Amino acid sequence: AHGVIDRAPTAHPEADAAASFVTPLPTPRDGLLSRLSLIEEAHESLDAQYYLWGADAVGYLLLHRLVEAADRGVAVRLLVDDLGLGRRSRWVAALCRHPSIEIRIFNRWRHRGGLIAQSVEGVMRFARLDHRMHNKLMIADSGRVVAGGRNIADEHYGLRRSYNLVDADWLIEGEAVADLTDVFERYWQSRAAAPGRPLSGSIAARTLDDARRHLRDELARRSSTLSGILGERAAWAERIGHARHWVDRGGIRVVSDAPTVEPGGERTAVIEGLHRRIERARHDVVAVTPFFVPAEEDVAWYRTLVARGVRVRVLTNSLASNPGTVSNSGLDGLRAAVVAAGVELHELRSDAEAKPEWETRPGGGRFLGLHAKLYVVDGEAMVLGSVNLDPRSKYVNTELAVLVEDRALAEGASDRIDPLCDPANSWRVDLDRRGRVVWTSDAGGRHRQPARSVLQRGADRLMAHLPLHDYI
Numbered sequence: 001a002h003g004v005i006d007r008a009p010t011a012h013p014e015a016d017a018a019a020s021f022v023t024p025l026p027t028p029r030d031g032l033l034s035r036l037s038l039i040e041e042a043h044e045s046l047d048a049q050y051y052l053w054g055a056d057a058v059g060y061l062l063l064h065r066l067v068e069a070a071d072r073g074v075a076v077r078l079l080v081d082d083l084g085l086g087r088r089s090r091w092v093a094a095l096c097r098h099p100s101i102e103i104r105i106f107n108r109w110r111h112r113g114g115l116i117a118q119s120v121e122g123v124m125r126f127a128r129l130d131h132r133m134h135n136k137l138m139i140a141d142s143g144r145v146v147a148g149g150r151n152i153a154d155e156h157y158g159l160r161r162s163y164n165l166v167d168a169d170w171l172i173e174g175e176a177v178a179d180l181t182d183v184f185e186r187y188w189q190s191r192a193a194a195p196g197r198p199l200s201g202s203i204a205a206r207t208l209d210d211a212r213r214h215l216r217d218e219l220a221r222r223s224s225t226l227s228g229i230l231g232e233r234a235a236w237a238e239r240i241g242h243a244r245h246w247v248d249r250g251g252i253r254v255v256s257d258a259p260t261v262e263p264g265g266e267r268t269a270v271i272e273g274l275h276r277r278i279e280r281a282r283h284d285v286v287a288v289t290p291f292f293v294p295a296e297e298d299v300a301w302y303r304t305l306v307a308r309g310v311r312v313r314v315l316t317n318s319l320a321s322n323p324g325t326v327s328n329s330g331l332d333g334l335r336a337a338v339v340a341a342g343v344e345l346h347e348l349r350s351d352a353e354a355k356p357e358w359e360t361r362p363g364g365g366r367f368l369g370l371h372a373k374l375y376v377v378d379g380e381a382m383v384l385g386s387v388n389l390d391p392r393s394k395y396v397n398t399e400l401a402v403l404v405e406d407r408a409l410a411e412g413a414s415d416r417i418d419p420l421c422d423p424a425n426s427w428r429v430d431l432d433r434r435g436r437v438v439w440t441s442d443a444g445g446r447h448r449q450p451a452r453s454v455l456q457r458g459a460d461r462l463m464a465h466l467p468l469h470d471y472i
Helices: 028-041 057-071 086-095 115-124 175-188 208-221 223-230 233-241 269-281 296-307 325-332 335-339 391-396 406-419 454-464
Strands: 020-025 047-048 075-081 101-106 139-142 144-148 163-166 167-173 193-195 245-247 252-257 282-287 311-317 346-350 365-372 373-378 380-387 398-405 426-431 438-441 444-446
Touching: 020 028, 020 175, 020 406, 028 057, 028 139, 028 144, 028 167, 028 223, 028 233, 028 335, 047 057, 047 175, 057 075, 057 101, 057 208, 057 223, 075 175, 075 346, 086 101, 086 163, 086 444, 115 444, 139 175, 144 175, 167 175, 175 252, 208 223, 245 406, 269 296, 269 373, 269 380, 269 391, 269 398, 296 311, 296 335, 311 325, 311 365, 311 406, 325 335, 325 454, 335 346, 335 438, 346 365, 346 406, 373 406, 380 406, 380 454, 406 426
Parallel strands: 047 075, 075 101, 163 365, 282 311, 311 346
Antiparallel strands: 020 167, 020 245, 047 139, 101 193, 139 144, 144 167, 252 398, 282 373, 346 426, 373 380, 380 398, 426 438, 438 444
């Protein structure tokens, strides 16, 4: 499964039946239209597994289309992490009344409403509730899969008013789909996946007809947000078909964590698999991770890679581009050590020149952030999925990764990453002669890290002094 695959020809009439096809979905439009395509073209089954399903334009659109698929007889199964889902328990239970829809909730909270009750539960059951399902999958007819970094929320598809995210997915067909389907089944059948139908006795509170009306009303309220992109479906299908790339048998390997990860235990299977592939690098590693929170042992590991001649480049969020300040604070204490170890560190600019490329809504959001998770090794292999380089991915959350050994796809991924490291799009982090951290871009150099406001910078300084590193 780890052999290097050379670039395949464009047409493959003689391709092994066990081969796979991979289609990059790098833009926000690609991410949304690919999911709509899977749902609209499904005949028998649709399985979706997500960490976050937002109550916004994209969330309501895709849920409405899933209900329409169920109406035409497609068996729909939806597995969603329970973080932030509590207030929608009534609607989850109502949708479960559809004969073709099943919804399960991963690691559910016992208390579905009330801030005080949930706060008490959060304290009493913290170790259990801190374990979240970070996986992201949508599978149609057990034959096509969209996998990658995008959750179901407006900011992943260029449609949020406040900010939007650099993110990426891939459409996978063929041999590897069976392994991804197995991942879904393993989670679906796990004890951590609770049926959504009996949530808080809410079936009596909302009927299926209520849920249908709710979806239609919420979608109508957001019609202006979606009108532009929905008109691109036909043109997109023709364009994306030319990006379909053949990967020979064995060129794709799926790695996933068990549904039950023991907090504070050994490193997760996905992190171990990622590290093993990076350790085999001969000359170049590119890591794109929005949450880069290294430990001292990680710094030593990077130093070892660099010492044997491997160029290590990391693209992550700056404080200014980070929607959640807390994850940036985890890097503050070791940023200088990472750079001193020889890592070429780039932090995305919130005002990047490439910002319009990640905005689907006219006018876009106020700032740009990074959410893609992608690792390219020697320009011949890439690891894609949900995994970050932070303690949550290492020890706490469940993750999913797809290792693709294919030079053309890896080089294509690098070609999309490289411009984001340009001075117009990111800050290069270095050390000056006195060993102080300096951020440099085409906007100049500075010793104070870029931030969106004085308040954000202050919050970052506060969080950097709190004992939060292992939970970020």
